[in-house]
Amino acid sequence: MKRDSSDLSISKIYIFLLIVGIAGTFLLLIYPRLNLRVATSPDNSDLINQALRESVPLIKSVWLNPVSHVDSTKCALPKNVGTAYLECNPEGWQCVWDNIDQVKLVLGGNTYHIKASRELEFVKRQVQGVQQITGYLGEIEIVELNKKQKIFLSRTCHEVYLPERTYAYGEVKDLRDPGILWDNAGRKLFIDKFYVSEREVVEWRNYLGQNSETKNPWKPAKLKKSEQEDFCQFHGKNVLMAHFFDATQMTPLDQKMKFPDLVIRPDTPWQRDYNRTFLSESKNPDYRLNPRDCSLAEVKGCSESFFMTDSVSWSGVAFGLGFEEERFYNPIDADLDLKKSSRFELASSAWHKLGRRGTSVEDGSYSFRCFREIL
Amino acid sequence: MIHLMLFLFALTSFALPDALISRYELIETHEFYQDNELIQRPLDAWQAIAAFSTVNTDLSLSKVCLKYYLKSQTEGTFRVEKKSMTENCSGAGEIISEIKNLRGLQFQRTPHFKITFTYQNFSTSEWNISLRKKNDLRLLETPDRHLDETVLFVSSGSENTGLLKDGTQCLKVLDDCTVEGTSVCHQCENGFLEAPNGCLVSSQYCLKGSCGKKGGPACRRGVKFLRKRVLDCRTDASFAFCEAGSTPVCQGQEVWCH
Numbered sequence: 009m010k011r012d013s014s015d016l017s018i019s020k021i022y023i024f025l026l027i028v029g030i031a032g033t034f035l036l037l038i039y040p041r042l043n044l045r046v047a048t049s050p051d052n053s054d055l056i057n058q059a060l061r062e063s064v065p066l067i068k069s070v071w072l073n074p075v076s077h078v079d080s081t082k083c084a085l086p087k088n089v090g091t092a093y094l095e096c097n098p099e100g101w102q103c104v105w106d107n108i109d110q111v112k113l114v115l116g117g118n119t120y121h122i123k124a125s126r127e128l129e130f131v132k133r134q135v136q137g138v139q140q141i142t143g144y145l146g147e148i149e150i151v152e153l154n155k156k157q158k159i160f161l162s163r164t165c166h167e168v169y170l171p172e173r174t175y176a177y178g179e180v181k182d183l184r185d186p187g188i189l190w191d192n193a194g195r196k197l198f199i200d201k202f203y204v205s206e207r208e209v210v211e212w213r214n215y216l217g218q219n220s221e222t223k224n225p226w227k228p229a230k231l232k233k234s235e236q237e238d239f240c241q242f243h244g245k246n247v248l249m250a251h252f253f254d255a256t257q258m259t260p261l262d263q264k265m266k267f268p269d270l271v272i273r274p275d276t277p278w279q280r281d282y283n284r285t286f287l288s289e290s291k292n293p294d295y296r297l298n299p300r301d302c303s304l305a306e307v308k309g310c311s312e313s314f315f316m317t318d319s320v321s322w323s324g325v326a327f328g329l330g331f332e333e334e335r336f337y338n339p340i341d342a343d344l345d346l347k348k349s350s351r352f353e354l355a356s357s358a359w360h361k362l363g364r365r366g367t368s369v370e371d372g373s374y375s376f377r378c379f380r381e382i383l
Numbered sequence: 384m385i386h387l388m389l390f391l392f393a394l395t396s397f398a399l400p401d402a403l404i405s406r407y408e409l410i411e412t413h414e415f416y417q418d419n420e421l422i423q424r425p426l427d428a429w430q431a432i433a434a435f436s437t438v439n440t441d442l443s444l445s446k447v448c449l450k451y452y453l454k455s456q457t458e459g460t461f462r463v464e465k466k467s468m469t470e471n472c473s474g475a476g477e478i479i480s481e482i483k484n485l486r487g488l489q490f491q492r493t494p495h496f497k498i499t500f501t502y503q504n505f506s507t508s509e510w511n512i513s514l515r516k517k518n519d520l521r522l523l524e525t526p527d528r529h530l531d532e533t534v535l536f537v538s539s540g541s542e543n544t545g546l547l548k549d550g551t552q553c554l555k556v557l558d559d560c561t562v563e564g565t566s567v568c569h570q571c572e573n574g575f576l577e578a579p580n581g582c583l584v585s586s587q588y589c590l591k592g593s594c595g596k597k598g599g600p601a602c603r604r605g606v607k608f609l610r611k612r613v614l615d616c617r618t619d620a621s622f623a624f625c626e627a628g629s630t631p632v633c634q635g636q637e638v639w640c641h
Contacts, residue, residue, distance in 0.1 A: 054509065057399045060536065061513050067534050096527075136468075136544040136570040137443040138407065139530050145440065145537065157404065158440060160535040162527045169524040174608050191605030194583030198526050237592070241574050246593055249602075267607040324523045339595035339602045339626045381577075382526055383554060383566035383587065 055115075056155045062115050063122055067148060070111065070124070072165050074100035078107045089226045090315035092202070096165035098128045098144060099207070099225070110151065121151040128161065130211055132242070139382070140164070141244035167198040167380065168256075168324040175255035176271040177340060179363040188340060189271055190251060199248060199256050199325055200377035202315055203228035203332060204239060212239055226314040228332050228375040233368070236335065240378035248377045250338035250345065250365065256325035257362050275361045277321035277328035278304055282361070287329075290355035297355060305330030307355040329360050332375035335368050343367045346374065399510050400480045402447045402465055405536040407436040409496060409514055410446065411472075418491040419499070426453050429462075431472035432490055432498070435512070437465075438535050443542035447479075448472035449498070451488055459485045461500065467542055546572035547589045554587040556580060558636045578637035579603035579623035581614025586637060597629040601638040 070077055075091045083094055083103035094100030101124075110121040128144035143162045149155065172193050180187035207225030214220055231239060236247050257277045262268065275282035282288050286301040302310035303318035307330045320326045327334070334347040344365040353359050359366070368374060412433040416422060422432075429452045436444040446466045453459045460483045464476035487501035496512040515531040518524070527533040547553060553568035553575055560582035568575040571589035578600035579585050585603065594602035601623035606614060614622045616633035625631050625640035632641045 054399075054511070057404060057511060060404060064534050071533065096533075131442065133442040134546070135441060135443045135542060136546060136567075137441070137542070138438055138532065138535065139569045140442070140532055141569070143442075157401075158537045158539075160438065160442065160537050162532050162535075164526040165533075167526055169520050169522065169526075169529070171520075171522055174605070189605075189608045191607045193605060193607045195603075196520060196529070241591060244569070244574055246574065249593075269610070337593050339593065339624065342626055380526065382529065383568050383584075 056150070056153050059113065059115055059120055059150050059153055060155070060157055063113050063148065063150065066111055066113055066122060067124070067159065067161075070104050071101060071161050072096055074104045077104045077111065082107050085226075088311065088313040090313070090317060092166070092317055093205075093226045093315035096161070096163045097207070098130075101128060101144075101146070101161075102126050113150070118152075120153065123149045123151060130215060131160075132215065142242070164198070166201040168201055170197040170199055170252065170255055170323060172266065173255075173260060174267045174271060175251070176258060176273045177251040177254050177363070178344070178365075179361070180273065183272075186270055187273070188251075191267060192255070193267070196382045197252065197379055198382065199252060199323070199379045201320070201325055203327065203334065203375045203377055204231075204236075205229060205315075209239065212242055228314070230373040230375055232371055232373050233335065236374075236376045240376075243378065243380075245378035245380040247335075247337045248379045250336040251340060252379055253325075253334075253336055253347075254363050256323040257321045257328035259322040273363060276305075277319070277362065287355050287360045295355075301355070305349070305355075305360065306351045307357070307360065308351060308353055309355070310351060312351065328362060335372075335374035335376050336365075338365070341365075399512070400447075400463055401538040402437045402445070402479055402540075403435065403463065403510070403512055405438045405538040406447070406512055407438050407444055407515065407535070409492075410434040410436055412490075412492055412496075416490070418493070419489045422451055422453070422459070422488050423456050424453065426455065428452070429473075432488075433496065434472050435496075436468065437540075438537045439540040439542060440537050441541045442537075443540075443544065444468050445540055445542055446470060446472070448476060457486050458503075459488060461485055461488055461498075465540070468544070546570055549573055549589050549591055551589040552586060553589050554584070556582055556584055556586045560584075576600045577603060578634070578639060580636040580638070581606060581616065581622050582636075595624065595626040595629070595640055597626075597640055599640055601625050601631050601640050 072095055074094045080091045105124055105126045110123045113120045113122055125147040128146045131145050132142045140162045143160055145160055147156055147158050170192060174189055174191040177188040177190060206222040206227045206229045209229040210220045210222050240247050258274050261272050274280040276285050279285045289295050297309050303316060317326060321328050329349045331351055333350040336345050338345045346366045346368040348359040348366040429450050432449045432451055435447045437447050439445055446468050448464045450462045451459055462478055463480040465479050466476040484503055485500055486503050489499045491497045495514055498510045499507055501507050517531060518529055520529055547570050553571055554566040555563040562584055568587045573591035575587050576590045576594050577585040577587045583606055594600055604622055604624055606622060609622060616636045616638055620631045620638050623631055623638035629640040631638045
């Protein structure tokens with residue numbers, strides 16, 4: 009009897025194990041498939057959210073500073089083009105993903121790999137929505153979590169804030185003359201750091217359905233006045249105003265005093281005393297331009313360079329003197345709308361002074377940049 | 384047995400929906416509940432816990448409402464609904480996620496928005512929803528950093544709210560410099576211009592073109608450089624200017640060019 013009863017017990021155990029096995033198989037393999045829409049492990053769902061959140065600085069870094077992920081020599085940039093060209097630019101993004109398959113994200117001691125779509129789609133917002141009006145759409149993937157996510161990348165990394173201060177406009181004949189002063193208290197103004205490039209103009213024109221291309225996308229685009237206005241407006245901006253440009257270039261005497269009664273106008277962005285600059289020294293016929301001179305102000309005799317940052321002023325805006333003839337909108341003196349200081353003028357030219365402007369040719373095409381105000 | 388319970392618990396928990404991964408801003412939260420307070424009333428009614436805006440692929444925004452329904456003090460249903468930005472959370476919307484038979488629900492607003500779900504077996508899970516942080520502006524700051532919009536997650540969807548036409552006032556500032564509401568100027572079809580009124584922030588209008596042109600608002604020269612406590616257009620409009628050929632004219636306190 010004892011033996012029978014123990015056999016029965018063993019049979020019960022086998023049956024129990026069989027039921028648990030079948031139930032386990034059902035729960036492990038079949039049930040989750042029936043509930044794919046909602047059944048995700050809590051750890052995994054939170055992990056995906058966390059990994060996406062943590063991936064943002066990494067994606068930002070690839071977008072804003074691609075050369076920190078790939079050697080710039082792999083991006084087919086000529087030597088006279090600065091790596092700033094690749095920043096928040098689809099070309100920089102593509103260069104990274106052409107050369108590396110994925111980037112690593114370390115989270116909670118585990119390593120995850122992020123891949124991204126090489127191609128970015130240029131988009132313009134046509135309906136009410138986020139603050140940005142134009143930018144790019146792409147996709148990233150967190151490989152280990154099998155999570156793909158669409159992303160929007162903004163192209164504003166080359167705009168800099170103009171601090172709220174009192175600024176001077178243009179030139180004065182007498183140093184004791186305060187000239188025209190103005191201030192931007194209460195305004196959040198952002199100025200383009202570089203000229204609008206041919207790449208941006210091609211992208212704009214192609215978006216509008218006009219077939220356009222360029223072999224030198226880093227070169228400053230030269231557009232007519234109405235085209236400049238249309239381009240800036242397309243991006244939710246306006247053509248840079250002359251007094252804003254002066255503000256970006258004339259280094260304040262006292263950074264701490266924001267609204268002084270008197271504002272001194274320096275002649276150059278990098279040296280208050282004009283007589284101590286190479287522009288003044290070049291009046292000596294024996295003076296020879298050196299590379300440093302040309303990096304500060306590209307004047308006649310310098311070789312061309314693009315997207316270099318050596319000439320940036322106190323505010324971070326480049327190309328204050330020399331480089332291209334640049335057209336502004338000048339509501340104070342409508343005729344003085346052109347920065348004549350450029351690579352077409354000898355270093356000794358009188359045009360190489362901040363605030364000094366000439367008149368643009370009607371229907372002429374010039375380099376330009378935009379500004380935007382954020383409320 | 385514990386493993387089996389954990390597994391069953393896993394089957395009843397939910398992933399954060401894409402619409403909340405692509406959240407943009409926290410629009411509203413329930414004003415009554417304190418952070419991490421267990422929601423126990425009212426019974427038999429839906430209540431909105433919070434609402435977020437979420438970014439669609441066309442860069443439009445939709446509203447995502449997080450709602451909770453208490454059948455009894457120990458049984459509730461949590462729902463995520465997607466709606467257009469103009470709709471109120473109280474009405475029914477497109478259900479994108481639902482968790483039934485919850486024992487409890489709590490939420491906290493800071494440092495990020497967190498919802499804690501308690502299930503009938505007393506196990507818990509969380510949704511952590513981080514928020515954009517607008518940064519203060521300093522020298523060399525960029526708009527993307529200021530707005531925290533360099534990288535945005537987007538989810539499928541679209542909203543067809545047209546952009547604002549030229550002439551629409553997108554920010555109203557009263558003569559006493561009181562700002563009414565918030566700016567919607569980034570929704571203008573052709574950009575916007577301010578009509579200087581001597582205040583730090585002036586009224587803004589959806590308008591194409593540049594300031595200082597005939598028929599449009601004047602350009603602002605500033606509000607500090609004149610060293611006056613009050614700037615009144617009718618006594619001295621020199622805080623604004625127009626292009627040569629047009630004259631500054633006061634319209635109320637605003638300066639326009641005629």
